[in-house]
Amino acid sequence: MSLDLYYWPSIQGRGEFPRLVLEAAGADYRDMARLDGVEGGGVEGMMAFMEGKRGHPVPFAPPFLVDGDLLVSQSAAISAYLGETLGLAPDDRPGREWARALAATTSDLTAEAHDVHHPVGVSLYYEEQKPEALRRAKEFREQRIPKFLGWYERLIETNPARSGWLVGNRLSYVDLGLFQVAAGLAYAFPRAMAEADRRFPGVAALAARVRETPLIADYLASPRRLPFSTEGIFRAYPELDGGA
Ligand SMILES: N[C@@H](CCC(=O)N[C@@H](CS)C(=O)NCC(=O)O)C(=O)O
Incomplete structure (x- = not known):
């Protein structure tokens, strides 16, 4: 099966x-x-x-x-x-429930990243909601990215295992989720994320460590990994990153 x-x-x-x-x-x-x-x-x-x-x-x-x-x-x-x-999750019940909450929060951040370019309606084109997207992007860059990434940073710092991972002492699915969202944000908001990498070094280190994990490195180099694009959730529109 x-x-x-x-x-x-x-x-x-x-x-x-x-x-x-x-x-x-x-x-x-x-x-x-x-x-x-x-x-x-x-x-x-x-x-x-x-x-x-x-x-x-x-x-x-x-x-x-x-x-x-x-x-x-x-x-x-x-x-x-x-x-x-x-085998990519905590073994104990409290750890599993906590990891589920982290994954749900990563899903919330993903939805917010999407809504930056679709603040008025999912069924409308980006071009139909650009002024609202500009306003939403500023708030997202200045308030929401630091709030979410600061929370992950704190989780890494206070993980009793001091492993550099979000939960426990080994890679889990929530680390993979944080890697993906950090990669997507770096594609969509390179200027904002350059600053975030300085402010939140634990998150940046975790994302780099996931990227170098052998099976993930193989996958990222394979054709199975599609590129980010302006058709997806994370979209590189320079104006939404505070650029031209
Ligand atoms: N919260 C759901 C959202 C699922 C979702 O929005 N899927 C998108 C593609 S990423 C879709 O096909 N949506 C169709 C729709 O909302 O009508 C999840 O995380 O899986």
């Missing part, structure tokens, strides 16, 4: 959070919407789930994971499920 991940095939998006857990664990998985010619594959295969044609609960939106009879949706919940199943 394989682990089948379903997500839009042309962007990293929120699918990247569970994908990184699968890659870091060296899991045998299928990225179904990127597989044409495989039963249940391609975007059509994904849409069959979304339309309730596969005998599973119907997720609101991708990503979702199918593991045999089980369907798990919501990027943070999938990451937690995979982390706990594949």
